[in-house]
Amino acid sequence: MKEALLHMLTENEGQFVSGQQISDKLNCSRTAIWKHISELRNSGYSIEAVQKRGYRLLTSPDLVTPEEVSLYTGEGSFGKKITFKPSVKSTQEIAHQLAREGAAEGTIVLADEQTGGRGRLGRAWQSPSGTGIWMSLIMRPNIPLQKAPQLTLLIAVAVSKAIEKVTGIEAAIKWPNDLLINGKKVSGILTELQAEADSIHSVIVGIGMNVNQERKHFSEEIIDIATSLAIEGNQPYKRAAIIGEVLSEIEKLYHSYLEDGFKVIKLLWEARAFSLGKRITARSISGSITGYAQGITDEGVLLLEDDNGVIHSIYSADIEFPSP
Amino acid sequence: MKEALLHMLTENEGQFVSGQQISDKLNCSRTAIWKHISELRNSGYSIEAVQKRGYRLLTSPDLVTPEEVSLYTGEGSFGKKITFKPSVKSTQEIAHQLAREGAAEGTIVLADEQTGGRGRLGRAWQSPSGTGIWMSLIMRPNIPLQKAPQLTLLIAVAVSKAIEKVTGIEAAIKWPNDLLINGKKVSGILTELQAEADSIHSVIVGIGMNVNQERKHFSEEIIDIATSLAIEGNQPYKRAAIIGEVLSEIEKLYHSYLEDGFKVIKLLWEARAFSLGKRITARSISGSITGYAQGITDEGVLLLEDDNGVIHSIYSADIEFPSP
Numbered sequence: 001m002k003e004a005l006l007h008m009l010t011e012n013e014g015q016f017v018s019g020q021q022i023s024d025k026l027n028c029s030r031t032a033i034w035k036h037i038s039e040l041r042n043s044g045y046s047i048e049a050v051q052k053r054g055y056r057l058l059t060s061p062d063l064v065t066p067e068e069v070s071l072y073t074g075e076g077s078f079g080k081k082i083t084f085k086p087s088v089k090s091t092q093e094i095a096h097q098l099a100r101e102g103a104a105e106g107t108i109v110l111a112d113e114q115t116g117g118r119g120r121l122g123r124a125w126q127s128p129s130g131t132g133i134w135m136s137l138i139m140r141p142n143i144p145l146q147k148a149p150q151l152t153l154l155i156a157v158a159v160s161k162a163i164e165k166v167t168g169i170e171a172a173i174k175w176p177n178d179l180l181i182n183g184k185k186v187s188g189i190l191t192e193l194q195a196e197a198d199s200i201h202s203v204i205v206g207i208g209m210n211v212n213q214e215r216k217h218f219s220e221e222i223i224d225i226a227t228s229l230a231i232e233g234n235q236p237y238k239r240a241a242i243i244g245e246v247l248s249e250i251e252k253l254y255h256s257y258l259e260d261g262f263k264v265i266k267l268l269w270e271a272r273a274f275s276l277g278k279r280i281t282a283r284s285i286s287g288s289i290t291g292y293a294q295g296i297t298d299e300g301v302l303l304l305e306d307d308n309g310v311i312h313s314i315y316s317a318d319i320e321f322p323s324p
Numbered sequence: 325m326k327e328a329l330l331h332m333l334t335e336n337e338g339q340f341v342s343g344q345q346i347s348d349k350l351n352c353s354r355t356a357i358w359k360h361i362s363e364l365r366n367s368g369y370s371i372e373a374v375q376k377r378g379y380r381l382l383t384s385p386d387l388v389t390p391e392e393v394s395l396y397t398g399e400g401s402f403g404k405k406i407t408f409k410p411s412v413k414s415t416q417e418i419a420h421q422l423a424r425e426g427a428a429e430g431t432i433v434l435a436d437e438q439t440g441g442r443g444r445l446g447r448a449w450q451s452p453s454g455t456g457i458w459m460s461l462i463m464r465p466n467i468p469l470q471k472a473p474q475l476t477l478l479i480a481v482a483v484s485k486a487i488e489k490v491t492g493i494e495a496a497i498k499w500p501n502d503l504l505i506n507g508k509k510v511s512g513i514l515t516e517l518q519a520e521a522d523s524i525h526s527v528i529v530g531i532g533m534n535v536n537q538e539r540k541h542f543s544e545e546i547i548d549i550a551t552s553l554a555i556e557g558n559q560p561y562k563r564a565a566i567i568g569e570v571l572s573e574i575e576k577l578y579h580s581y582l583e584d585g586f587k588v589i590k591l592l593w594e595a596r597a598f599s600l601g602k603r604i605t606a607r608s609i610s611g612s613i614t615g616y617a618q619g620i621t622d623e624g625v626l627l628l629e630d631d632n633g634v635i636h637s638i639y640s641a642d643i644e645f646p647s648p
Contacts, residue, residue: 120520142609144639145517146470146623152521176522191521193469196444196514197476197624198500198640285466299470300521315468316522 001026002036003067009047009057010071018054062212064110064133064239072244078106078137079247085109087129089116092192092206095136099194099202105140108247117208119188120177125208131217131228133209133239137250140202141258145195148203149300149315150262152177152191155205157268158249159187163209165249166242167233172274175293175302175319179209180274184227186210207246212236262298270295275319280304282317289314325350326360327391333364333371333381334395342378386536388434388457388563396568402430402461403571409433411453413440416516416530419460423518423526429464432571441532443512444501449532455541456552457533457563461574464526465582469519472527473624473639474586476501476515479529481592482573483511487533489573490566491557496598499617499626499643503533504598508551510534531570536560586622594619599643604628606641613638 004026008017022033037047037055044061060068066082073079081104088094091109098107114127114134127134141151156173163171163179163186171179171186179187190206210228218226230236257265270276273293281290282304291306302314328350332341346357361371361379368385384392390406397403405428412418415433422431438451438458451458465475480497487495487503487510495503495510503511514530534552542550554560581589594600597617605614606628615630626638 120522145472146625146639148469148519149521193517193519193521195472195517195519197473197517198444301470315470 001028001032002039003070005033005036006040006045006067007071009045009055010060013057016050016053016056021054062130062236062238062240064112064243066110068240069110069243072241074244074248076106076248076251078251079108079243081107083107083109085111087111087113087115090114090118090206091134091136092118092190092204095138095204095206096192096194099138099204103138105138106251107138108243109136110134110243118190118206119208120190125188126219126222126226127208128213128217131213132211133207133243133246135207135243135246137205137207137247138202139205139254141200141254143200143258145193145197145200146299147262148191148193148195148200149176150257150265150298151203151205152189153269153296153300154253154257154265155189155191155207155250157265157272158253159189159207159209159246160272161268162242162245162249163187163229166245167229167237169229169232171272173269173272174274175296176300176316181227181229181232185222185225186227186229186232205250209242209246211239211242262300266296266298275321278321281320282312282314283320284314284317288317293319325352325356326363327394329357329360330364330369330391331395333369333379334384337381340374340377340380345378386454386560386563388436388567390434392564393434393567396565398568398572400430400572400575402575403432403568405431407431407433409435411435411437411439414438414442414530415458415460416442416514416528419462419528419530420516420518423462423528427462429462430575431462432567433460434458434567442514442530443532444514449512450543450546450550451532452537452541455537456535457531457567457570459531459567459570461529461531461571462526463529463578465524465578467524467582469517469521469524470623471586472515472517472519472524473500474581474589475527475529476513477593477620477624478577478581478589479513479515479531479574481589481596482577483513483531483533483570484596485592486566486569486573487511487553490569491553491561493553493556495596497593497596498598499620500624500640505551505553505556509546509549510551510553510556529574533566533570535563535566586624590620590622599645602645605644606636606638607644608638608641612641617643 046058048056066084088111091111095109111134113129117125117127119125160171171181174180177189178185187209192204194201212230213228275293280293281288289312291304294303294305304312370382372380390408412435415435419433435458437453441449441451443449484495495505498504501513502509511533516528518525536554537552599617604617605612613636615628618627618629628636
């Protein structure tokens, strides 16, 4: 009901909607409307109320609540089911639990703040309140396990496209799962699986994105390697709008992927890849290899040609760019 | 303490061990010994007690309790940590939880009975009390996700070898995860993962094995396709002994695999494969293909040559043998 009311006000943004119209469309009493208007105002929506004219939405806050996000999720099925928590340890944990309980593909978990946000390989991810997108998406692709790494690449392309669409800024992909603007990390993707050896039960995609942080928000440790959309674009952005765009891009690419395979995704990925053709060092538990990044295979494996011309298949590593 | 007492009695099976010896070695009172002897007797161990001579183990029951299983786990690290429950829904569920909590590689979960035992693709697995092995093993291999299906094949080889060692009966492997004796299923392997797209957190291997069921134990539905070691070998077997052998074979092959890769495992698998060279039908959600099973790839994918000479890569399917 609150969501439907917000939709009506938003569709008519800047114009008055009468209490009668609302009451007719949503089939509720004037008192109920007033109660929800108050709640929306308490959440930060600025709504003008004028006798005999009705209600008018003036400005909306930068929220990632289901009612705000649902304004931007469009026609697709991704993001139709939203679990929102003001503060959580990690949206991934909640999404894993929902997936085990059978949650549908496209279900998302959003939080305003994560107290124990995780990146790849169990690393910490700073997720302060009200500044970024901390989201987990449940997918249930009918693909073999061997192809799961392709999804990370697909998501990276989708997030990069969404950023470009909303902000006009190009975000390059650093294999396998980072998005960089001007060489600094703006977003990270964590793809986790619940699977059998020959079938995937669910893929839990975690997307962390720095949106409205200012430089002062970043800790000493990461200030030189992290950035936000607001820093790069020199203006704040609506997180809900970006979430809507991200989900829509993921869903589009995902359908193309399920129908036509990895080829198109691979081309899109390579066009946005930061490291291809560059001299890089791939560092992993088993050692490090320096060479030229040649491309990715159809299974999402990075190919690296070392100084002896030997091509190495990199399944998992951290990529570094040696200083020249 | 009970475990140590059982070890002493078992090492000296058929001979008396004096109360003094036990009390010295285990550093406990005569009363404590008596209490544990009573407990062991209640569990089904037949222990003779003769004044001035001590205690003598006559026979032991077919149990899968930690104290009984630990008699057979030998030198390796697999099975050193055992969680045992008389009755559970599924040992996989418990093992998944333990893995999330950080349980070490080699930890096993055993149950005497499963009320909701699962096979591949969410199928039910009959796991009645006291008759079979219902076990989950936690592994933490440092291998890429793409190679996880190799582990299913490794486990199948290990279980087949263990069965042969204990019973002398050959169990053939039906791709990907069934063990057959005389064409009937005696054991199934379920390999589940907790993983990121580029690193495996844990592999939870479920092993179900029909050991001492008689024909009357099987339901109508499966009586023509299932069998047990007791039916095939015409005698009962000690489940704990088989568990010990299975764990020891898995651990041996696993170390060989981590050091030397999949080649040896592949050869062993092919030598035991039931379906290779045969005309089979691979049935999956996306349809079914009939042809000759040519072999497996280095990634555990089954290669099937259809009647037009086209070779198909089968990632996940049910294999059927068309009647001639």
